[in-house]
Amino acid sequence: MSQIDPGTTSWLRTRNDREAFRLFLEHGALTRTMLGELSGMSKPTATQMIARLERADLIEPAGEVAGSRGPSAVSWGVRADRVTGVAVNMLEDRIQAALVGALDTVHPIADLPVRGEVRSPELDIDRAIDAACAAAGADRGTVDAVTVGVQAAVSGDGDALSLTDTLPGWPAVGARGRIESGLGVRVILENDVNLATMAERAFGAAQDAASFALLWVGVGLGVGIDLDGRIHRGAHGGAGEIGYLTVASPRDRVGAVTTELLGADGVLRLVGAPAAARYPEALAPLPHREEALHEIALRLAMTIEPVLAVLDPQLVVLGGPTCLAGGERLAGLVADALRSGDRPDPDVRLSVTGDIAVLAGARRLLVEQIRARLEDRIPTW
Known part of the structure; x- marks a missing residue:
């Protein structure tokens, strides 16, 4: 957009048209009267804004709205086929x-x-x-x-x-x-x-959190870090690549990389899936395998512990196919495994954005x- 001097007629028209367009995006199809009420503009000004946006090929007639008195009014809506x-x-x-x-x-x-x-x-x-x-x-x-x-x-x-x-x-x-x-x-x-972390912040389990970490467990695993509504990516984009972290397992996997413990192959072994089974379909029995749920919860807690120690997020969200298969029972077991007298107990929630989070x-x-x-x-x- 070319530069316009603030306060001039052209500047005001463009500003009003942009505001009107945002109202169409937010509220859907609007009549002239509805646009005037929402924008605080007079009916003649609302009519002019509609005419300009229609000439710009950004809105089009969308139908008619029946009024309580008088004839129906034409409504306009955003053209969804432009971009x-x-x-x-x-x-x-x-x-x-x-x-x-x-x-x-x-x-x-x-x-x-x-x-x-x-x-x-x-x-x-x-x-x-x-x-x-x-x-x-x-x-x-x-x-x-x-x-x-x-x-x-x-x-x-x-x-x-x-x-x-x-x-x-x-x-x-x-x-x-x-x-x-x-x-x-x-x-x-x-x-x-x-x-997936952006989706969880926008309309998922973390909408009300000041900061949170999304532990995603799928074929591999990673952590999305949201600090005050901003994704933390690190100096080279590698923040959250926790699948490469080496941890000391409390059992027989001392020095194991977290992907070995929680990647698809490791989880399918815990579930007892046959060798030819495909992930994630083979996770269906997981909610009924209590021993596997406890072991996965322990490994999840061990994986997210360093994030809690370094970043202290308000909330931990569990996402990805493995966590979704384990459900609320798995989330509760992870919360239990993370309880410590040395710090406040973390809030652990299951992702609600499902398998389309990305x-x-x-x-x-x-x-x-x-x-x-x-x-x-x-x-x-």
């Missing part, structure tokens, strides 16, 4: 992807198996965009941005990946640039557990980006 994005979750053997729009409508999740496929950043994300648009019945030409959750540490500049072995064909440096130049979309690469966090970032992009389309009248 969209795609949220992507890169898993070990498949890719999940979903379309995202300015109205934050929930669209179907496309699930793409990639085992045995030729892989590269461009190919993977190209497939993800195609699949997400097909699942939602959307025009791929509207896709402007992609947020990708990866099982890796992501550098501060967002284009260097480390501590990962689940992205074959992806370079350690330059993946984001390759996707942007090859596909013509803006890209954010983000650690998958950090995205996509939900990516969607939240994309909604903010898409809305900002649409606002930038408001002319400086």
Whole structure:
């Protein structure tokens, strides 16, 4: 947007139009009268704002609202087909992807198996965009941005990946640039557990916490760290990569790496799953295996203990397939294992964002980006 002098007519019009557009995003379809009441503007001014936003192709007639007296009034709503994005979750053997729009409508999740496929950043994300648009019945030409959750540490500049072995064909440096130049979309690469942590803060178990740690236990494990509403990434993006931590197990695994204790293979052994069993489907019996629940709880407590000692978060949230399978019983056992007379007992909760936490966090970032992009389309009248 070009610079406008504050207080001038053009500045006021643009400011009013942006505020009106935000009201449409927040409240949905509005009539002229409703927009005037919400914005505090007169009906003539509300009419002018609607006309300008419609000319900018940002809103369109959405229907009619019956009034208590007189004829029905036309309502306008945000055009959901102007700019969209795609949220992507890169898993070990498949890719999940979903379309995202300015109205934050929930669209179907496309699930793409990639085992045995030729892989590269461009190919993977190209497939993800195609699949997400097909699942939602959307025009791929509207896709402007992609947020990708990866099982890796992501550098501060967002284009260097480390501590990962689940992205074959992806370079350690330059993946984001390759996707942007090859596909013509803006890209954010983000650690998958950090995205899940954002979702937990926004609408999950940690909405009321000043600070919290999300212990994510899946094929591997990691910790998302939220301090006063901000994700702590560390100097090189590696904060929370607790799967590489060596711990002293109270049993026969002295000096074991936490991934050996809580990764998919180790957990399936505890559950007594057959050799050919697939994770996480084979976790179904876990709630009924009391001995396994106690052992997993002990290992979870041992893993999160260093985080409590160093960061002292108000809350610990347990997420990922293993913790979700263990349920509230597992969360209670972890809380018991962490009790100590030397410090206040930590609050331990089970994640409520479910198995779409990573996509939900990516969607939240994309909604903010898409809305900002649409606002930038408001002319400086």
